Amino acid sequence: MLPVTRVLALGAWLVSQGEATPSAPTISIFQKPPGVIPPGGSTTICCICQCSNGKFMMYKGSHRVPTLEQSGGRAEFSISNATYEDRGSYICHYLEGDAVLARSTELEVFVEELRLPRPNLSVLPGHEVAAGAEVMFLCTTTQPSTGCYLYLEGQIRAQVFLREQGDHNFSLVQKGESGRYSCQCYTWNALREWSAVSNTLDLVVRDYTLCNAVRLALGAGLLLLLGLIAAEAARSRCCRVALLAMQSGTHAVTSALTSPTTQ
Numbered sequence: 001m002l003p004v005t006r007v008l009a010l011g012a013w014l015v016s017q018g019e020a021t022p023s024a025p026t027i028s029i030f031q032k033p034p035g036v037i038p039p040g041g042s043t044t045i046c047c048i049c050q051c052s053n054g055k056f057m058m059y060k061g062s063h064r065v066p067t068l069e070q071s072g073g074r075a076e077f078s079i080s081n082a083t084y085e086d087r088g089s090y091i092c093h094y095l096e097g098d099a100v101l102a103r104s105t106e107l108e109v110f111v112e113e114l115r116l117p118r119p120n121l122s123v124l125p126g127h128e129v130a131a132g133a134e135v136m137f138l139c140t141t142t143q144p145s146t147g148c149y150l151y152l153e154g155q156i157r158a159q160v161f162l163r164e165q166g167d168h169n170f171s172l173v174q175k176g177e178s179g180r181y182s183c184q185c186y187t188w189n190a191l192r193e194w195s196a197v198s199n200t201l202d203l204v205v206r207d208y209t210l211c212n213a214v215r216l217a218l219g220a221g222l223l224l225l226l227g228l229i230a231a232e233a234a235r236s237r238c239c240r241v242a243l244l245a246m247q248s249g250t251h252a253v254t255s256a257l258t259s260p261t262t263q
Contacts, residue, residue, distance in 0.1 A: 025051040027092050027104035034151035034158070035184045035197040036110040042080040047092035047104060049073045054096040060088050079109075087111040107156055116143050116195035121183045128204040131175050135203070137161075139183035141195060146185045151197075153180040178205045 027049045037043050047056055056075035058065040069076045079086050092104040119141035129135055139148040139161070149158040180202050185195040 025049050025094060025102045027094055027102050028154075028156070029090070029092050029104040029107045030154050030156050031107060031109065032153060033182065033197065033200075034153060034155075035149070035182065036112050036114070036194045037079075037082050038114045038196075039082060039084065039111060041082050041111075042078070043082070043109070044079070045077045045090050045107060045109070047075045049094050049102065051094060051101070054094055054101065057093040057095060059091050059093070065090075082111050084111050105156060110194075112192075112194050114196045115193045116146070116185060116187065117141060118196040119148065119183055119185050119198045121181065121198040121201055123181070123201060123203060127202060128206065129173060131173065131205050131207045133173060133205075135173050137181065137183070139185065139198060141185045143185060143187070143195070146187055146195075148183050148185040151182045151184070152177070153182075153200075155179075173203070173205050175205050175207045178203055 027047055029045065029047050032044045032046055045058070047058065049056070051073055056068060056070055058068050058075065058077050065077050067077065069078075075092065077090070087109050089106045089108055091106050093100050094102040119139045122138045122140070124136040124138070125133075137150055139150065141148070147160055149160055151158050180200050182200045183198045187193045
């Protein structure tokens, strides 16, 4: 068996190696605003990375996109006056020097005629809910036999729900699912037709458990502060009483020493 000191040294070395070797950065890619865009429309492809001192490259298929605006850990490619040539798969690379440190997933951009009426998006029970609550999104359209996508801005994935299911999608929302939502519908036939993107709505998911914990911590801190103030006040009072007692005792002794001796 290895001595305990060697085992501890090996554990410390493994921990230091784990801390010294940072994990590879990850890139998120998304379309803003999300959804299928019409010819002549516009959108922006965004790439975000928690990294620094490097640069982004974006590719459409195997071709590099030359006009990429970068700022810190974010890069954007804007498409304006879109044509069918703009549709396809986009991917972001993050490089430091000549080394590619990370690649995003592929983002598929669609450019299609929008022939269906625009749906309306609403949410129940409201625009502000507690974490873990059950939320119902309603993407309402007058077009029969359609499916709809529910988009969350900043996310590459979209949820799909069908009109036969009642125009809604149930989910238990978490705090990370706050954000701006929209929906878009399509027909199921061979020649898929699309609607315009719906109105947007902002959903706020609040973690009231965390809020209560913060309130309790602040209350406990305030009580502790008041206790310290009271203790300091009591200590100061005791010091003043002791000082007065000492002064009174000194005065009595002085008086006794200086008074004439009784014959």
